[in-house]
Amino acid sequence: MPLPIFWLFTVIMLFGAAAVVLLRNPVASAMSMVASFVGLAGLFVGMNAYFAGIIQILVYAGAIMVLFIFIIMLLDLNTDKKRTPKMAPILGGLGIVIAFTIQLIGVISTTPDKAMPALDLPASAASFTPGTQIAKNLSANSLPDVHLIGQSLFTEYNLPLQILGVLLLVATIGVVTLSKKQSN
Amino acid sequence: MPSLNHYLLVAGLLFAIGLTGVVLRRNIIVVFMCLELMLSAANLTLIAFSRFYPGANGLPDIHGQMLVFFVVTVAAAEVAVGLAIIVALYRTRQTIYTDELTTLKG
Structure with missing residues (x-):
């Protein structure tokens, strides 16, 4: 993938993610998260992981975001009342994140870099x-x-796949039980 | 051509943005979305390592992509259960702001 296209998708992804955190309206957050996942799927496709890119769009931008927006609408949260932000948690949280980012840049600047190897498909x-x-x-x-x-x-992954099926069944039953009207 | 460190740095930044949201936001639905962002950042590193360190047959390492598949599926199940818990929480407490959920506070 050429470098300008990499940066294009990266900017879409990171700005979408920043908008999720910064926007006050939850529906706007959900929409910018869709943008973020589209950028991420672009990066996946650029690394020849076509299937991962497609399921990123289908599962995240399609299914999971619909669930989020459905719940936001259901709970009627659009009236996000003006809340006075407390300074201590914001400073503490930003401190953690800035420390993490400095660590990240420190680690990445000392790890050996690697260029993307070309794929020789007919030889494979x-x-x-x-x-x-x-x-x-x-x-x-x-x-x-x-x-x-x-x-x-x-x-190779047949057993994990079957376990995943059981997990999805358990999640389905759990959701039905949780959202049933509690009668006591 | 972007190198491996480009992808790792971008994934780390995405993780940091998600972490910011989890720590700073008080709307529990937005916190949940930021958790999804952090999971996706991990997926990006998995795909990057799978592409930059090809397997023995010269193709991108399939095991990394399998792990991404499983992470996405488990994330979908997790979102369904988590949102059901949020709805149940809203039904009993009439709030989804984490600073108003103070039952465990001494």
């Missing part, structure tokens, strides 16, 4: 069974991202 086709869709796509010089993830998901 040799490590897959000839004739399969993955090998065909690699020989045609296109990265079969979804095929690779799908194959890995249903072979």
Whole structure:
């Protein structure tokens, strides 16, 4: 990915994230979070992680943000009354964050840098069974991202996938139980 | 071409912005959104390491991307449960501001 495009997506992502924190209206926060996730998905696609970029858009910007906006509307929080900010928590919080950022810059300036390695897709086709869709796509010089993830998901990561299914079931039941009208 | 440190710095900054929101905001829904931002920052580092350190077959390391897949799925479940808890909280307390939830204060 060329450097200007990297900075374009980075600026979209970081300004969206800053707007989530700074805007007073929760609906505006949710909208700027969508912008932030679109920028993040752009960065993912720039690193050849097409599937991760797509699920970032579909799951975060699609499903999770709809849930957030639904709850904001349901609780009718648009009347964000004028609140007097207390100085001590703000100073303490900013102190933690500034210390974290200084640490981060210190660590990154001392770690060895690495350039993005070029992908030689036709050469990688040799490590897959000839004739399969993955090998065909690699020989045609296109990265079969979804095929690779799908194959890995249903072979190597089959048990975690099943556990994830149970987790989603438990979450669904938990949500139904939590939002039931409590009768005592 | 952006290098690995570019991506790590950007991910760290995204994490720091999310941390700012979690520490400073008092609207619990916005706090929750900032938690999602921090999770996404971790996802960005995972994808970056997967791309910059290719596996034995010369393709981006698939294990990093699998971890991102699992993080996104668990985050979706977490958001559903968390928002249900917020709704239940609002029903009993009529507030979602963290500084008005002082039951545990001595």
